[in-house]
Amino acid sequence: MLEENLELTARLATLGENFAIPKPLFDPRSVESGGSYPDLPTRAREYLLQRIHEGPSRTVGRHTKGNVRSQYPSESLGHSTNSESYTAELPLFIRCEADSYIAAYYDQGPEVEVQGHDKNGRKRRKPYTSDAVVLTRDCIAVVQVKLLSTLQELVEKNPHDWQEHSGYYQYLPAESRFAYMGILHVVWSPPPGGEIFTQNLELFHQLPIQFSGSTHPDAAKVLSTLETMRCASISQILDACDIQDCTAIFTLIRDNVLFASLKESLLTDIHTSLVATSIQELKASLSLRESAIATGLPKEPVDAEGLAVHEDLQEALRKLAIVEANEKTRSCRRYKKQIREGAENGLTPIQSLVPRRKAKTQDDGRKKPKRPKIVLAYLKSYISGEIEYREGNDKEKRRVDDIRKLTPMAAFNEYFTDASLYHPDFAPVSRPTFIMHLNLKDPERRGRDRAGERGGNAAKEPTDVDDRAIKPSRPFECATIDHYKADIFCEAIRDTSDTYVASPWVSVMLDLATSYILALWITFSNPSKKTCAALLRLCARAHSRWPERIIVDRGSDFQSVYFQGVLANYKIRKDDRPVSDARYGAEAERFFNSMRVECLNHLPGNYVYIADNRSVSSSHQARKAELLDLRQFIIQAGQHANWSNNCKIRNDRISATIAMEQGLLRFPFSGKEIEVDNKFMVATAVDDGRYKLDRQRGLHIGDYHYTNTRLFRSIANHLDTRDDPENPYIVYAHVADEWLPCLASPNKSYSTASDAEKRYIAAKQSIPHAIKTAQANNAVIQRVLGIREAHRNTVSEYPKETMDTSADHDSTATEGDASDLFGNALLNQHGTLGCDTW
Template sequence: MLNESELAELCRERKLSDFAIATIRRVRESPPSRIVRSGTHNIVTHYASRKMGCVIKAEAARTELAAIYHWDHDKTTYEFYDQPPAIKKIHLRDNGKTTSHLYTPDFFVLADDFIGWVECKAEDWLKNQLDRPSPHYVRDSEGRWRCPSAERYAQSVGLGFAVRSSAESDPITIQNIADLSDYYREDCPIPSKAELARVREFMGSGGWCWLRDLLANEQGLSADTIFKMIADEELHVVMQSFPLMKEPHRVRVYATRALMDSSELWLPAMLAKPDTEIHQVQPVPGEALLWDGGACEVVNVGDTEIFLRMSGGALQNLPLTDFERMVRGGVIVGTRTMVNPRAVAAAEVMRLASAEDIKSAMHRYYCIHPQLCPPNETHTCCKRAVRKWKAMARKGCIEYGNEFVGLIPTVRKRGNRNRKLSGPTLAVMHRFIEDEVMTASAPSLFVCWALVCNACNKDGLTAPSYKTFLAEIKLLKSPEEVKKAREGEKAGYDLELPFISLDRETPKHGTRPFEIGHIDHTVLDLQFVTEGTSTPMGKACLTVMIDAFTRKILAWVITFDPPSKRSCMLVIRDCVRRHGRIPTTIVVDQGAEFKGTYFEQLLAYMGAHKRMRPASHPRFGSIIERFFGLQNTAFIHALCGNNKALQSPRRMSKTHDPRELAVWNLRAFREAFEGFLTEYYHAVEHPALGISPAKAMEIGLLQSGARAHTLTAYDRNFLIATMPTTDKGTSKVQRDGSFKANRVDYFADSLVEYVDQNLPVRYDPFDLSRAFVMGRSGWIEARSLHTHELAGRTEKEVEVISQEINAINARTGIREKERALALGAYLQTVRGREAALRLEMQQARDREMRAVDEGVGLLGTAPAYTGDTLAIEQQSVQSLATAESTFSHIAQETYEDF
């Protein structure tokens, strides 16, 4: 980015006005003015730009993301900002007046040769705009797209406005730039001169070689060294030719730029193959010919001579006899491929012919040519049929140049192709299909047909049959449209055809390992118990990160909590612990846990880009969804306590209740699931790859480079960055220097000076023995009461024990409510006992007062209790016994949970 002096110098060179400079400063200081959102066919990408030092958001991969990749690695582009403040589009009307409206461009760019706003659009969309009565986007005489209404405002400010079409961004070039982005970094090691000399020696005198051969060299050159030389332009490749990482066998590496630029001149001749096509030579004026490899044009054809204009403009005349001789000898060839119209017609007939048609044509052919019939076959027919088929064969020779094609049956063309029903009847059917069939009320098709029949009878029309009505629905509407109209968008998603692109664009699964990774959650179809007491714990949630290119599971986390920001941050931590890195692009769905601040901050800290797939479109995450299905069918459903029986609870017997059969605890399942991945999923050939995921990862890292300079250290700072916070985000320090995080108390002597202060807190769900709070000098580590319990245990043991403690603590609210109910019932009984005691005391005082009045001493005989007093005391004693029993039962359950 530019500093203040560099920005001032750039504005001075461009001779910008004060208003233009103020506009630039306002754009630089303003946040994005609009929130980008994903639709049904676009994916929002959060791009962590190294040049800008922030996250830049793009709504479309082919247009905006391609432009971001170009600007982020272009040396002439200084700054670019997404979703700048809105500007005006000024439209000129036919009456000479102007109208305007606010509009938010995609980017604001500061570059050497351009300062202003940029709008990114797809080329096909721009072409469709030309058909509108008053298009906003037009094409100038040089073929560039422009937006006159936005340019008027930009010119009034003194800046520029440009329209960037998707045709300006070659997808292969963008992919190669993305693959080499790690080697453009300043911390990437620079190859030595000796290594460069070994590369040039490997290329030999030719000055070029295939990238695959260079990567498989025996000179000790690593893939990182070779790709760094390409990034620094010590070696040269045609960036728009083929993907460097995915197709190295098709990429040529040149020693010098001059050799690469001139390769179009000398390389085709070196690799040329003999031309076996037949080209037609037509000696007519304007016809292009090739004379001994050089281009020429026919100017005039006379009776004895022909005049040709050579490529340099000179005229050359040749006798027609010499011209014909050179044509026959192949010295002069035509540039137009010969097309035989009869052969084209024959090919069309053969394309439409079925297997039965070909079999019937063979029978007819052998009948008219019995001498060609194989000895083991017999083909006979009447003489009349033979005469008919011979006539068809002669006609085939005339129309198609082949008598066999003339013998192919054309039964499919027979019959009346016109509609049998009248126009009014069809109109009635179409009206009821739109008004009844294609509605959310979704009446049965039989009911819709009944309404059609009733309407036809009233109008005196012939009612269609039920079969005809169903056929008409299929003719007018696709099954996908019918289901979406009757059941909703989500219901019709299964019938949509998968989006398949055959264009030359970026591969959807990347070109190398650790380029694209998918993160998603699933609830395991298995009942769990605690390890010590076998108390039921319910189902756990599995969070997985999978590499799109190799299909290898990079990281996974199992918790008893629902999907949250904690799961996302912990799976990233597990990936760094296992591999020392995370994928460059993380693909997630529209879940709230993926939109949190902590998750986005962590990805920006790691320099990773976030790509959000459209909501309710699971095919965009088909890789990870397929793995979830595989682990269910191949592993989870083979374990004791799986939930298959609960899928049909009314048919389930008590003896087959998974909650009663559960035996798996978290520790045992972790070990078994790790073995399932290592010994089966990673080791067996994947149907989409042809090799196992582990082998694909090994080969991919060898071809694309280890990229050791991009590894992330698994240290204290990284662990704190991947620790989640509490729902509140802060915790209050108590007088003894303790604080509470996620229902666990933590202590630190240095926290005494922060008493009664709310400090930002981070806790580790995988290790409840520690937590961190933010003090004045940084993060302060505190210890919990579980420190001695977790001491001396392995990392996996600590993780499993911490997960069980978390799950038990999560039930605190339920247990507290149960305790409160029991305590309230008990105290209510005590209140009744207190009332009885107060009544007894009052009665004793009354007796004493009566005794004094009557002259009776305290040692006299007391009157008996009344009936009401006895009932109250008996009810109090009974309620007290019931409350004591309930309280004792709840206390026993609480003790067992602990």
């Protein structure tokens, strides 16, 4: 089946180019009935039906490192597919969704057993799971997706299993196993530079389907303009037609009425994307177009000979002046000789006199080390973590974890002490030498050893620019959701003797293309699916749309069945960024840092660290001021978000609000339109469990009774309920085949409250949790005070003759001071956990 595999591989190399958007919905029952693929072998049909009925064979992304996991909603399949990598599997699914040659595709085919080879060339059996099962118009095939660089490494490392033929790759163990089943096996790699084409396909998926061909209201104007211009950029066409909306142009390109270079330019970059009425005119315009800046940049290292820096040119001019003055010196004769030798090689006098510099390497300089072997050997063992040093006649091996967590300066101090014990006859190396050898170690490994997975990810080398994903360029194309525990104490509740305080959580939904704050939610509760529900509702109510995709971390709130189900129901793509990688999520963190520095830093009760904290008297510190209650903090945070949207200038010299308005005028189809109706309210409510129905008072949940006149018609005594994430005085009860809104008595006053007051009422429901935390902390404080008092009594009753009065102790410290130090240390440890008594 080699020829068939290579033929299909060649066909899939152009995947997505014959796009037909939208595609009809695939019916898997045609495979079961035999209407589709009637000649399919029995084993192949069983394999395909197993994937259709049982779903993916494994959960993707659980053991990946540095990958963005995606849940891609497929219009042709009617459900979401799981992508393990943002740059490998996801482009395959997007192209399959657009290509008319592909009938259907499924992720993570059933596991099979293959016979491959280990690193020593011995045969070994191992499980194998394909990345995708693709159904074409002619056959079915399983697909393994790898990046081109990974395939080249595999061919070199394991030639028994991986082979390359005419630019196409094969995985022989899986190919032979599936050939026995009558299924083709293909290794697919995203084509180099294919990110632009994939991004344009995603844009076509987002266009409104009610317009096709020339049916858009602006299509006739665009076509008549191009009849005169023949070929022009999108911005020139918009100016000539006096319109701002690009939908008509994009629709005509999607339906092959107009033509654009989809592989070389992003359609959203309206100033550089060319559009023509025919392919010939487009090619002619591209060949005549000035592209020196775009394509003439060197990507490989360039020899520095003849390309001197400014200082070297100045030195060459100084030497040339000496030669022209014909000085009677040895240097002048040497310069003349350099000019003669350079002329033989075709160099000018200036080029001949430029100093020849050579980069220093480890092989340059002294070949024989100055330090003794025992010193260098111990230095190497210390840095590698394998440390042994003599203490009497015993040898002790240090814990590697303890050594690796030290800072460079602390590590040198410890090395100096240990080396003096290990080789007392030879001095340890100096600090610069120690730092130099320490820096030779892999920085990613050093960061991981010292600060765990997050430290290693922060220290790793940057990725190649060509391998990076394209950033969003349209509003509502992509947004991020993140949470931040504010560095401020707010008043939670006040009783006759104490004031309980807690730090609120700030949750934000932020548009990545414009940096616009789409939604903001504040509560005392830890991040949960209720917080996510509130953000989604606020965004839909304010903008009547949701982002096309939302990128989040892998917290439990974002991995909940509720959050994933809501996004899948509304066909929103969900991307999960890698765990403990500080290079992701910077957009939301930038807003949180702005809030810390520009908002919280000036509010009473904050504990934001600033550089001049030590220069502020305790009487003027923010902790000493009267606290804000949660209502006031919600108002302050909302004002800061509005200021960030309207007044903060981005890199393109406009505010986020202006960028959002201009983007929606240019791309009005961006985002997923959401209709906020009763069905939406129930769909975004959060499941709360089953509650017993009281036939006289309704559902007793928490502090309230929720009722509806139709509620008592239910035959069941226990009903499933859903909580409203915004209004605490309404729940939805499932009765028969409908959801009934059940109200509590305070709902009347809630409906007339202001927006800020409604947010405060919802956030106030999390105060009891803060009170429990405060009471627990107070119990710890009382216990510590009791320990401190008992310690005082013990010290006062202790016989003075047995007291340690050696010089190692501070002679000025009293017995009471010692007990205070003991008690205060515990108070400092437990007094500010989660919630405190102010």
